[in-house]
Amino acid sequence: MLKKSRKLNTDSLAKLSASVLAALVGLLLALIILLVCDAKNAMPGFLTLITGGIRKEPLKAIGEILYQATPIMMCGAGIAVAFKASVFNIGGGGQFLIGAFVGIYGAIKWEFLPGPLRWIVPLIAAALSGALWAFLPGVLKAFRNVNIIISTIMMNYLARYMVNSLIKATIFFSAKSETQAIPAEATLPRLGLDKLFPGSSANIGIFISIAICILIWVIINKTTFGYELRACGLNDSACKYAGIKEKRTIVVSIMISGALIALGGALMYMAGTGKGIKVYDTQPAEGFTGISISVLAGNSPLGVILSALFIAFLTVGGQYIQSHGFVKEIVNIVTSSVIYLSAFTLLIRIWFDTMARKRQAKHIQHTEKGE
């Protein structure tokens, strides 16, 4: 028993230190790139990046971080759920768009709904649409053995073109070539956060996201379904042998994943910031950001809360860095280096293991001498 708990501790410790190390090295890389680009402005720019703009406008920046963290937290949680079942969901971009469209559409068109249902029902509809969109690659993987990475990427492009057509057919605002604005009564409640953090777009979304992350943690760690999910992720043939329906688990896990990511899309666009879905051909970045967040959190839904806040912190910092004459894509460079560097997790874990073994050996030697 003692041995097991120690093993667990080294494991999570290794994961944690790998994440922190990955984040630090990612930041270091950003600093190097800034130095190469413009040595004179590099240091002030870097300081702005790592202080998340809090130095400049503290309250607004905090509110913005909460607002920015909301959608990417949902994306991270979605990716993490799928990862637990060893399903690599790259379809975040598409699921995000579908959810965003359904959310905006519901908020604009469903005027018959009373009171708070005006924003609650579109959110639920968005989540369901995301689950439905993710159903197809799940089924293709489970029953036709189609590589889920490729199928979800194809679905991303399909989602983009489909949403473009749908927007043009229904809720198009041609002057800005994007979706129409959402009526005030259908936007997400601010809960006084706009007074607490003036000038920011913080709203109820952040609480919803955090609550869902905790819920997902409970489902994964404390329920039979969660157990099956993790078992399938570790060894699917053993799973089959044990009588778990591994095909169903794959499909359900990616559907939950799609639902969460789609909900993230709806939460982002229903915040009432006046931001609409643009009709153009590029993919929303949130799907990929979700991957960084999940990997950085070691695929733990609770860790996702922290890592989403961290990435949001950098994103807000990245917005302020533009005043130093740098391009905001620097944030993407940091996040992708973070994912790449998390490959080092294994290396660090091996290192921790050897350390623990050495310590144990020493301990045994000691006790032997003592006797």
Added chain:
Amino acid sequence: MTVVYFVAKSCLCFFIPLLVVAVAGLFSEKSGVLNMCLEGIMIIGAFAGTLFMHFMQDRMSGQLLLVCALLVSAAAGLLFTQLHAFAAIKLKADQSISAMALNSFAAAFAIFVARSVTGSQHIAFDNTFRIAKVPLLGDIPFIGEIFFQDAYITTFLGFAIILVTIFIFSKTRFGMRLSACGENPQAADSLGINVYRTRYIALAISGALGGIGGLIYVIPISPTFGGDVYGYGFLAMSVLMLGQWKPVRLLAAAFLFSLIKTVAAGYMSIPFLSDIGLSDNFYKSLPYIITLLVLTFSANRAIGPKAAGQPYDKGRR
């Protein structure tokens, strides 16, 4: 006739890069390393090549510039792929995660550097590489018109690459050894083949070809490069699956995909298609829908190299 000519011409524009990048994937996966970062490699290759052309086009021009740019793309792709090789071979990391990270890194890096260096996300270059007519060969009816008029040397390079690849995998010791590392690395190792080294070499080739593929893709279709190859690397992966990891079949698979791509991009110029009146978004979706369909009906049968995606651990021999 002009329609056939137009379709054949634009088909070729899509066919060559798709083929080259699929071959890039082939080298990597045959050796046992999944290469899902073809997209990123293409971006880096196209980025390095176009940036080189952007700055050097005043000093040299025409075919010399193109050849130099291709070399730069190959070198950039090769170096970039070493990051994947390091993670996949040395660190034994999850190959799809490392690849996805590199994909997003490539896009961010290309846009960031392009904006910082040229002031715009889109790197512009002058296309001075078209050969109006190859003497003699250009006079052959039909074939001459398609292949040897308004041609790029990259077309011939593409065909040369696939021929050499077919030769390598069917006739050379290196090709056999490379395949052995992807099928059964333990057995390969026991026969004295250095699995790690072979995989590093395979990925280097893969990176160089992927980089070249990125530049070949950009040159005929656009005068600028904006940091995106629109899922082309992933289409190439589907070509690889459809072609069942066999060099000769890749030709047929790449041809099928380039035909679809041609229809999607140029349906306005094809009389009976533009008459149907389906929406632009439908045609844009077509290549992706077909890919899904093709995979649905072929993935169960398409069994790639057995050890692809598994890090090789010498201790498990």
